[in-house]
Amino acid sequence: MSKKYVYMFTEGDGTMKELLGGKGANLSEMIHLGLPIPPGFVVSTEACTVYNKGGKVLPGEIKSQVDKAIAELEGVTGKKFGDTANPLLVSVRSGSRASMPGMMDTVLNLGLNDEATVGLANATGNPKFAYDSYRRFIMMFSDVVIGVSKHSFERAFDEFKEKKGAKTDLDLSADDLKEVVNIFKKIYKDDQGKDFPSDAKEQLYESIGAVFRSWDNPRAFDYRRRQNIPYEWGTAVNVQSMVFGNMGDTSGTGVLFTRNVSTGEKAIFGEYMINAQGEDVVAGVRTPSPFAELEKDMPKIYKEIVEVCDKLERHYKDVQDIEITFENEKLYILQTRNGLRTGAAALKIAVDLVDEGLITPKEAVMKVDPMHLDQLLHPMFDTAALKAAKVIGKALPASPGAACGKVYFSADDVKAACAKGEKCILVRLETSPEDIEGMASSEGVLTVRGGMTSHAAVVARGMGICCVSGCEEVKINEEAKTFELDGKTFKEGDYISLNGSTGEIFGEAIKTVESEISGDFAKFMAWADEFRILKVRTNADTPKDAAKAIEFGAEGIGLTRTEHMFFEEDRIIHLRSMILAETVEEREKALEKLIPYQESDFAGIYEAMQERPVTIRLLDPPLHEFMPHSEDEYAALSKLMDKPVSVIKDKANSLHEVNPMMGHRGCRLSVTYPEITRMQTKAIIQAAIKVKKAHGYNVVPEIMIPLTVDIKEFAFVKEVVETTAKAVIEASGVALDYLIGTMIEIPRACITSDAVAKEAEFFSFGTNDLTQMTYGISRDDAGKILTDYIENNIFEADPFARLDRTGVGELMKMSVAKGKATRPDIKLGICGEHGGDPYSIEFCHMLGLDYVSCSPFRVPIARLAAAQAAVTHNK
């Protein structure tokens, strides 16, 4: 018997997402719930793999299973595929395991040809509807399946409407639409050199193949990469008998969320459009009506929908994103899935669902994407600045938050400007999947067309970027790269500001400030803290950062970079004179000047952290980074050091390295200049003693030696630190504990961790450097390489943003195992950028680290990610 590739909806259920995709599984599930679902079937994700690996040909055995399913549909509906009297029409939709807004290839009304259209007109008594359906089908099929640009069709349709004096498609008559059909068929023939296919089966096979191929398109690759979805999952195809929202004034279509996915408010939220098909709402061709209005227009349908929403939410225990169609006042559910939501909404919904008794706190913790918390912590407009600003337009508040940036008119321009460090606002007529990368790079998006469920709105909410949509007053001139609003012309590069929570548009830059956090946040984070095992520390170089991080829930400092403290003007000159010293004596003299600064910095941090652990890293960067940039600075240094500028410049130049990242830095500086380490140790210990004396805090500094490659090297530096620390402690007469540990950021340190752990009391993975060395890719130079590699599907993600578990992770695993073998209670943490990335945090949990450390604003994200990792792996 051949393998089963085709499943009727009635054969499936909600657990079969891997095989049927999310859409197919949910349609099957809803049938079992007794909801009104138009009958249909699914061609499985396994068929996708067969198709794409088999030279993109649909094998005979799949075709025949499809034929059998169509026959079954014909039996259920009493219609016949390609029939001239009562034709069966179907929709063809993709549906993969995970939601894929990047893949929008849908074909409606499939099964129409000249004869069947006549049959449809007769069967429904509605020739206008029949030809409207046919012209839609020709355009969709040509565009989506065959790849004839839809712009040719749209242009021809617009010209035709203009010729006929029609404002919208609704103003056209049946004959007009028949004429449009002929125009569309001619466009197809001119482009393809052959007639539009009239055989329904051929249309169907082609469409199924096209869905499978769409899994291979660059947009899909781009989305999967962002979402970490493996190529191997494949997509299923849903073939469903058509119901028609475009059958007249008692028909319509809508897209709904069971709660407000912007704010989390418990109220059905969405839009509908009378006499339209679903694509019209999503594409934003007419402006739809808010769902609430349906209660007045069609109270029966409205009530049915409310009941369906309640049923689905109780069943799925989450907010649902539902597509509906009503055909002559009969309601159909075409799709349901968990609704994408903003961070604020996600948090409120999770907390509400617990309060409503639908889910447990543990389930709630799993319902919020940690990255979404970022939105809650993002800046909002400064109140005073906002008061002074003038609103020049208002449209839909499509994705909340405040954004301010320079105007750009294409995704590419945004990406280019963003690469230069500019903050950008993308302004578009409407967005499409090609714009995804540009949107991701922008601060916010402003669109002329489209509603709250338009592409721009859905994607922006998913990404957590601000969006104002459907501002039709905006007149864009794409060629000139300008737009007009409120009588003013804005050029590329001009500043505007957007409030995605109110829909307001400002023709100027407005200062932004940090946002405030709701009560739900604390409640939710307390749940997260209950489940997580990983501690969360922060990377902080100042008392201010430290205080901020504590506010966000940080439990200690995982990394204080001592070098950042040196860049203030009154210090850098002493640091420079230290670096450029020619003798140990000169160097020590300059170091002596730096001690008070370092000591007071450390004391401030200890005070802010009270008794929380504080890890301080010894000087790390290559010394060349501190050299003067201007002649004035050289002159000042020359005066201080009492040496000619030329001598100082020569010495500064001699510090230049070919590959500074692999040069004289980290603990290598301590080996060459132990006096620097002595100075820093003195400051670290003296400050701790001072704070202990002043406040009684039991400060236990964790002194971290960077860039270790060998146990003997570590022991050498440790000896310098220990001797100094002991002397300072002895002289003070105050007892003080401290730890000496190391960054693990060089492959060799991982490989020899058993040896290193003999001396090191803690390890902190410096995964920035470790990733650089493991890949042999310099972060400073990675841009071009990573772009090429991600575009060519060689790397799934930027390994500097998302920890590479296969390579870097394997080294970490080795290091953890070897380190623990020598010192079972060794303290393990991570302080690279990855410490704030949920995917990486999950891996740290799996490795059994004690803590992650990240920037203050990432602390809540890390807390939640750590909780989710614990729930996922310690079930």
Added chain:
Amino acid sequence: MSKKYVYMFTEGDGTMKELLGGKGANLSEMIHLGLPIPPGFVVSTEACTVYNKGGKVLPGEIKSQVDKAIAELEGVTGKKFGDTANPLLVSVRSGSRASMPGMMDTVLNLGLNDEATVGLANATGNPKFAYDSYRRFIMMFSDVVIGVSKHSFERAFDEFKEKKGAKTDLDLSADDLKEVVNIFKKIYKDDQGKDFPSDAKEQLYESIGAVFRSWDNPRAFDYRRRQNIPYEWGTAVNVQSMVFGNMGDTSGTGVLFTRNVSTGEKAIFGEYMINAQGEDVVAGVRTPSPFAELEKDMPKIYKEIVEVCDKLERHYKDVQDIEITFENEKLYILQTRNGLRTGAAALKIAVDLVDEGLITPKEAVMKVDPMHLDQLLHPMFDTAALKAAKVIGKALPASPGAACGKVYFSADDVKAACAKGEKCILVRLETSPEDIEGMASSEGVLTVRGGMTSHAAVVARGMGICCVSGCEEVKINEEAKTFELDGKTFKEGDYISLNGSTGEIFGEAIKTVESEISGDFAKFMAWADEFRILKVRTNADTPKDAAKAIEFGAEGIGLTRTEHMFFEEDRIIHLRSMILAETVEEREKALEKLIPYQESDFAGIYEAMQERPVTIRLLDPPLHEFMPHSEDEYAALSKLMDKPVSVIKDKANSLHEVNPMMGHRGCRLSVTYPEITRMQTKAIIQAAIKVKKAHGYNVVPEIMIPLTVDIKEFAFVKEVVETTAKAVIEASGVALDYLIGTMIEIPRACITSDAVAKEAEFFSFGTNDLTQMTYGISRDDAGKILTDYIENNIFEADPFARLDRTGVGELMKMSVAKGKATRPDIKLGICGEHGGDPYSIEFCHMLGLDYVSCSPFRVPIARLAAAQAAVTHNK
């Protein structure tokens, strides 16, 4: 019972080197052979560890064992330690497991004080001898044990001789020497603030401690580092009853080799000095007589020595380096050890010993240090240039080979000049252990004093550098940094040339050429080839290099760097225009121009190698390396590319990277510019087909993709190579096999070798880059770091010269295991610098690699090292 730390010579034997050191074990062994050895005992290497780890104090239990051994010596000799009538005198010498020419701390005549000296004078009836011994002892003990500079003593002695009108020490009377003793004691007291120690036991304990401490001195560290001797081995101390070569004209001392260690000739070779102690010969204070003269002077002793030499050689099956003393015509052997020898001598001796039936070919293979073969392959003077050159001096041919370089007068100056890339000759009055590093950096050494067994001669032969010693006509002015010879003054930086095989000195630079190889060489290398398992390939970029390597026994090419071919003037401009192209079309046009060059290069190499395997690496370096350096070059490029210079310069500057070593290079170039890879593949395959057609050779190119980090990346580039290769082969109509493999030079490639081996048909370890990434140390910037690390005893060796088995080696091991797990027959090689280093080659053998690849001149070294590894590990 307490541990045994002291062994009488009669208690030991030759197998106990670890415990007794080489010297002690050999003395014990010689006693069992019935040779005349002055009685004595050894304080073991274990005592050294106890001493150095125990705060450098000699524990009571060791002291009492020493006391017991002294009592035993007193019994055997009938003398008494510190006795005023017939005092027992001893020598104290270090003796570690391996020969340590860097440690020369020897004390003779220990046990003397004012009273004992009178006793010695009475017992021998020779007061001159007694006071000579006493003054020697005071100086040696003060210098070696206590650390009073010996120069004060030497200066005082020279002044005293001048005052007395004495030409040498022999011209002084007993009373004179007694006066010298008093002067020396005063120097000691002035320096130390107390009297010279008169208690014999105290002298002995102090001396034993001093030997142990000398294991900790920087010279010893330096030597151990070079020779890869672990610190933990420690040194033993040999305490031996004195015999006296300075007892008059029937006494003497000598240093002998059982064969000529310069040439390998079978004839006793060495020097002796009448009425002298051993130190006099080694230090070169008087010029000794060649051993052959002893036959006339003292035929009985001569005959005895010849017999001893024969006996020792037969026993040890190797050339012996023997120290003798004869006291009133009675011969004593004070030491024997395997003799250091030149490469040429090592080879000849090994072959001769086989011919004489003393050893097997397998044993012979183990007797030659692979690095010594380097000497045989070193350049000699160009015959024509030599004819034209004028000999300006002649002295002892202390270490063979030809050297030409600039004159420097101190080891530090040599090191500094050498660091700048200069070739240097070190010119010294005499050398001492402090000069070792400077000698190692120089091309050759010229000394004024000392014989064939002087420090300079012994060390230079060991290092394989050219040395001419004992040229007393040379007048050095150290302050002015000049020397005079043959009426001419040479300043620092002037060129001279040395012939270490003839002893000739030339006051000019003489061109050098490659040396010729003796018949013994082929015979010996054939033995090596018989035992080795590793294949030896070469790194060669030109047909000329390839031919040279075959001459040296290379079995294939492990690395052809395609980029080196581009630097010729007529090519580089096309390469540049390719790199600076703005479109794929421009780039392909430029690449088209390069194909004929690449193709003819490859064809030449294939022809030279015939059917031997040839591995060709695709373009590897960052493109910035190829950019123009001069305005002329930019102008030419501007003309060729028909673009303004400014545009070209901008583009060239944009290629600059912060860390080019971790930048856009290797197969990353192939991902961005697959057209480069297509061009190179075309050239590789077309050339192979051409040579196959022309000569019928079955050429099987091995195409090597550099810098792989991920299987998908490798597969991407492989696809480009394969598609191109298939097309070229198909078009040619000639069948051609080829392999596609990768460099393994990035840690991630090692970690993911199981995946990479799915696609790669061979791995070649690029240990230069792998070492860089594993350590996070850039080779370009390593100088300062490595110097500091080696000086601080953190690194034992430069990991770029000697493979780091612990870190880099562990990654290689992982890669081999994972690669073989996926593809059991995967071909494995190494093509980094380490491929020519014996210690690293041994590791490659242990890993089970198929081949090593090294520069042509290193091929014989690699062949021998591979054979030794096989013999050592496959016993």
